[in-house]
Amino acid sequence: MKQLLxxxxxxxxxxxxxxxxxxxxxxxNIESLSVAPTEDTTxxxxxxxxVSDSQTIEQITKHLNRLVGVVKIVNLVHVEHVERELMxxxxxxxxxxxxxxxxxxxxxxxxIVDVTTNTYTVQLVGPTAKLLGFLEAIGxxxxxxxxxxxxxxxxxxxxxxxxxxxxx
Amino acid sequence: MxxxxxxxxxxxxxxxxEHIFWHPGGANFPYHRxxxxxxxxxxxxxxxxxxxxxxxxxxxxxxxxxxxxxLTSGSGATNSIxxxxxxxxxxxxxxxxxxxxSSGDSVSTQLxxxxxxxxxxxxxxHSYVLPSAMDIPRIVRxxxxxxxxxxxxxxxIDLPRSAYESKEKYEYVMPETxxxxxxxxxESGHAGQIKKALDAxxxxxxxxxxxxxxxxxxxxxxxxxxxxxxLNLPVATSLMGLGAVPGSNRLCLGMLGLHxxxxxxxxxxxxxxxxxxxxxxxxxxxxDPETFCPQARVIHVxxxxxxxxxxxxxxxxxxxxVKEVLSILNQLACxxxxxxxxxxxxxxxxxxxxxxxxxxxxxxxxxxxxDSNSKHIHPQDVVQVLYEETKGEAFITTDVGQHxxxxxxxxxFSASRRWVTxxxxxxxxxxxxxxxxxxxxxxQETVVCITGESSFLVNLQELSTCxxxxxxxxxxxxNNGTLGMVNQWNQIHGWKNGLLGYPESMPxxxxxxxxxxHRALRxxxxxxxxxxxxxxxxxxxxxxTVFVDVRVDPNVRLLPREERGCSTSASSSASQ
Numbered sequence: 175m176k177q178l179l180x181x182x183x184x185x186x187x188x189x190x191x192x193x194x195x196x197x198x199x200x201x202x203n204i205e206s207l208s209v210a211p212t213e214d215t216t217x218x219x220x221x222x223x224x225v226s227d228s229q230t231i232e233q234i235t236k237h238l239n240r241l242v243g244v245v246k247i248v249n250l251v252h253v254e255h256v257e258r259e260l261m262x263x264x265x266x267x268x269x270x271x272x273x274x275x276x277x278x279x280x281x282x283x284x285x286i287v288d289v290t291t292n293t294y295t296v297q298l299v300g301p302t303a304k305l306l307g308f309l310e311a312i313g314x315x316x317x318x319x320x321x322x323x324x325x326x327x328x329x330x331x332x333x334x335x336x337x338x339x340x341x342x
Numbered sequence: 343m344x345x346x347x348x349x350x351x352x353x354x355x356x357x358x359x360e361h362i363f364w365h366p367g368g369a370n371f372p373y374h375r376x377x378x379x380x381x382x383x384x385x386x387x388x389x390x391x392x393x394x395x396x397x398x399x400x401x402x403x404x405x406x407x408x409x410x411x412x413l414t415s416g417s418g419a420t421n422s423i424x425x426x427x428x429x430x431x432x433x434x435x436x437x438x439x440x441x442x443x444s445s446g447d448s449v450s451t452q453l454x455x456x457x458x459x460x461x462x463x464x465x466x467x468h469s470y471v472l473p474s475a476m477d478i479p480r481i482v483r484x485x486x487x488x489x490x491x492x493x494x495x496x497x498x499i500d501l502p503r504s505a506y507e508s509k510e511k512y513e514y515v516m517p518e519t520x521x522x523x524x525x526x527x528x529e530s531g532h533a534g535q536i537k538k539a540l541d542a543x544x545x546x547x548x549x550x551x552x553x554x555x556x557x558x559x560x561x562x563x564x565x566x567x568x569x570x571x572x573l574n575l576p577v578a579t580s581l582m583g584l585g586a587v588p589g590s591n592r593l594c595l596g597m598l599g600l601h602x603x604x605x606x607x608x609x610x611x612x613x614x615x616x617x618x619x620x621x622x623x624x625x626x627x628x629x630d631p632e633t634f635c636p637q638a639r640v641i642h643v644x645x646x647x648x649x650x651x652x653x654x655x656x657x658x659x660x661x662x663x664v665k666e667v668l669s670i671l672n673q674l675a676c677x678x679x680x681x682x683x684x685x686x687x688x689x690x691x692x693x694x695x696x697x698x699x700x701x702x703x704x705x706x707x708x709x710x711x712x713d714s715n716s717k718h719i720h721p722q723d724v725v726q727v728l729y730e731e732t733k734g735e736a737f738i739t740t741d742v743g744q745h746x747x748x749x750x751x752x753x754x755f756s757a758s759r760r761w762v763t764x765x766x767x768x769x770x771x772x773x774x775x776x777x778x779x780x781x782x783x784x785x786q787e788t789v790v791c792i793t794g795e796s797s798f799l800v801n802l803q804e805l806s807t808c809x810x811x812x813x814x815x816x817x818x819x820x821n822n823g824t825l826g827m828v829n830q831w832n833q834i835h836g837w838k839n840g841l842l843g844y845p846e847s848m849p850x851x852x853x854x855x856x857x858x859x860h861r862a863l864r865x866x867x868x869x870x871x872x873x874x875x876x877x878x879x880x881x882x883x884x885x886x887t888v889f890v891d892v893r894v895d896p897n898v899r900l901l902p903r904e905e906r907g908c909s910t911s912a913s914s915s916a917s918q
Contacts, residue, residue, distance in 0.1 A: 184524060187471070188459060195463055236648035242468040242488055245524040337523060 177224050177231045178250040178257065178327050180335055181238065185211050185218040189243040193220065196237050202226050206259075206302075206324035217245065223325045246335060254330040260297065261305045262287070264319040265312055267294045275312065282308045293318065343511035346475035347373035350506070353482035355382045356516055359410050361401065361782050362386065363394035367414025369441025372506035377412075386782065386811065389803040391418045393775040395425020396801070398436045400779030402429075403762045404737055406561060408489050409436040409779060415443050415503075419458040424769060426496045427465040431766025432582060433559055435494035437485050438462075442502045459500050467495030468525075475505050479516040487520045492527025493646040494559055528645055531662030536670050539617065539641045539658055543573060544680070546615035546639075548692040551575050552598070555582030555765070556620015556644060556664050563587065563758040565668035566619065572675050574688045575617075576696055578606035580627050581750055583620070584761045589734060589754025595696070599627035601747040601900065605699045610635050612695070618642045618656075620664045622649040624766075643667050718895035719871055721745060721820050725752035727875050728790065728818065736788040737762060737780045741773040741797030744826040744900045749792050771800025774817065778804055781813045788816070788879070795821040795848055795891075805858040808887050816878045817855075817889045822896040823848055830899045845896075855889040866893040 183189050190209065197204055202224055209220040224231070231249065238244050250257075267275045272294075279286060279296050282304065288295035298308055302325055309317060329335065344352060350373055354362070363386045366374065377385055388394040391413045398409025413422055419440045429436045440458045459469050468488045470481050485497040543549050557566055557579075563586055570577050570593050577587050578595045587594045596603035598610050610616065616638045621627070628634040631653045642649075642656035643664055650659045660667055675681045725748050728736070734756040740746040740763045755761050762780060764772040777791035798819050808815065820826075823845035855862035861883065865871040871892060878888040 188463075188469070191460070192463060199464060233648065233652065240467075240493075240646070240648055242522060242525040 179222045180248045181220040182246040184243040208324035221327050250327040255327050257301050257325050257327045259302050259325045260299050260323040262321045263296045266316045268292045278311050344514050346506045347376040349478045351376040351380045353479040357486045362410045362412050363397045364412045365391045365394050367418050369415035369443045369503050388807050391421035392425050393804045395422045396772050396775035397779035399429045399434050400776030401783045402434050404780040404783045411438045414441045416456050428767040428769045429496040430465045433494050435489035436496045438498045462498045466498050469498040471500045475512050528662045531660040531667040535660045540674050548613050549615040550609050550613035551577040552618045553583040553586040554580040554621020557586040558758045560664045562665035580621050582765045585755035585758040588756050608699045613638045616640050623653045721748040721894050729753050736790045739773045739776040739791045741793045742768045742770050743794045745794045745820040770797040775804045777815045791817045793819050796825045809859045814885050820894045822894050851891040860887040862889040864891045
């Protein structure tokens with residue numbers, strides 16, 4: 175079962191390693207991870223995508239809450255939320271195919287951010303499924319390199335994830 | 343204005359630290375001067391970094407105050423890992439200060455270098471690197487607070503050598519409060535849940551308190567006894583919870599679990615409402631979560647939310663310190679007329695059932711014993727003699743193995759914090775250094791280390807520390823010439839040659855201990871045992887370390903509950 179954790183934690187050396195250690199100790203793989211400081215630069219926000227049963231994720235969440243450096247956690251799959259991921263893809267684009275690839279890129283509302291005589295680098299933003307859909311449409315044979323940022327998530331509505339007592 | 347090393351020492355003094363267990367080396371050399379000049383802190387020089395951690399651990403268990411360790415880098419740091427993990431598993435507040443040779447930014451490959459923060463990460467509650475001397479007071483204060491509050495645990499502080507070698511002076515400013523936005527341990531339980539808990543207890547027919555180590559760590563023993571007496575509730579404990587209520591109290595059913603008492607295991611199998619206090623429902627205590635206390639609803643009080651519903655689903659969870667929750671329960675119970683009115687006849691038929699088990703059990707008390715006319719000393723004899731001699735008031739440390747369980751089963755602790763045993767990690771070599779730590783914390787008290795010959799060999803170097811500081815601990819070594827617990831399982835599984843050659847390679851323990859300058863005796867018969875015990879606790883030996891090599895019956899087995907017919911599950915009905 176997909177789990178998407180949004181974690182606020184201290185922006186300091188070693189704090190991320192403690193968070194990730196809890197997943198490694200339980201042999202839970204992390205599918206994607208995106209982390210950067212928030213508007214308050216003493217704090218970082220991490221969005222972590224993993225696949226695990228609800229009991230395991232509950233235990234991990236409780237242990238994450240125990241970490242001194244972790245300030246707040248929300249499992250976004252339990253609330254209305256928006257997910258986005260950024261992807262950069264370098265594709266082979268030669269001859270007549272250049273037009274077709276450009277059209278596909280437009281359909282997916284991608285932007286071409288770098289061009290050479292035989293490649294395009296496409297930037298795409300959206301839910302992960304859309305990004306994967308684009309890769310499928312382009313076809314594996316044309317893909318030279320893929321970079322994905324990992325999923326970012328935020329709750330819908332006016333309520334914001336900010337400092338306050340820790341939630342489970 | 344103070345230099346960095348002086349700032350560190352002053353910060354430790356300000357946190358009330360009185361002892362530091364210390365193993366020296368190049369990387370902690372820079373603050374040695376300030377420490378030796380400090381009159382408030384006694385520096386205890388140990389023989390092994392692991393010994394230092396176990397001493398600090400024993401010190402902390404006996405007092406509730408943090409045990410502080412100071413080590414050097416490299417092997418000094420890595421040798422402490424077992425001790426830190428042991429404290430982590432049993433929720434013991436220790437603070438480990440580790441020197442480091444490099445400047446702090448990178449892990450180089452200098453002599454004696456290791457990434458202590460990384461190596462210790464999975465077994466600490468929290469860890470700090472001290473980047474600059476300015477941060478020392480705040481970090482020392484935070485470290486002590488984190489170690490001792492909430493669910494206690496070990497904290498590591500990495501001290502880069504470069505910060506202490508400079509002659510620069512700093513203004514000493516200790517912050518007034520600790521401010522950690524990511525760490526706010528629960529201060530009390532949910533009032534509505536606590537009220538529901540009392541209602542449930544009053545409605546139940548066969549309630550049982552299951553007290554764990556959290557009652558000890560949380561200093562909640564007197565609140566527990568008040569509550570149990572007020573409602574007339576039987577109390578079973580986990581291994582770590584022994585001493586939560588006095589072992590000789592009629593409400594106390596002893597320890598439950600794999601090696602638990604029949605009465606406790608029967609009670610948990612038949613209860614309809616278990617009030618679990620500060621316990622994590624360890625596998626050795628509960629066996630199979632599916633069949634554990636099958637008829638019972640479970641109320642679980644714990645300061646650590648991650649312990650609740652981990653293995654046993656709580657029907658009524660209460661996150662909070664056991665002491666506060668019990669105080670509120672006591673208050674609520676006081677205000678209820680129905681509680682006060684029929685105090686002694688509450689749960690009458692349940693108590694009849696429990697007393698029935700107690701009766702039956704006293705008939706076959708020596709269930710584990712071989713022939714009572716045997717000339718061999720049975721481990722239970724030793725525990726019994728020691729109990730009679732010390733009246734349940736000694737501080738007892740143990741290692742791991744048969745001896746540990748025999749003490750847990752047979753020694754009725756009169757109070758909490760007197761039972762010092764490595765429960766979670768099962769650390770052989772804990773008992774001797776832990777006893778030293780306890781004796782430093784409680785110089786006037788009787789401190790006994792009960793060990794096995796195999797466990798004793800793991801950390802016996804601390805006998806030398808014992809000689810240096812004249813610690814009058816009494817060591818009773820259950821010598822069966824074999825790794826008893828392992829050997830009995832070898833036999834049960836039919837692996838006859840598992841420990842070939844082992845018994846023949848054991849040293850002469852009396853000579854060995856005498857070489858350290860201590861008094862050592864051997865007891866091979868019951869009479870010799872009695873004489874050795876009276877001598878060990880006599881006025882003559884009041885200020886001496888005494889070691890007794892007790893030759894116990896090598897054929898004694900310690901049967902687990904199933905083979906004794908006292909499982910915690912429903913199947914134990916057969917043994918009623």
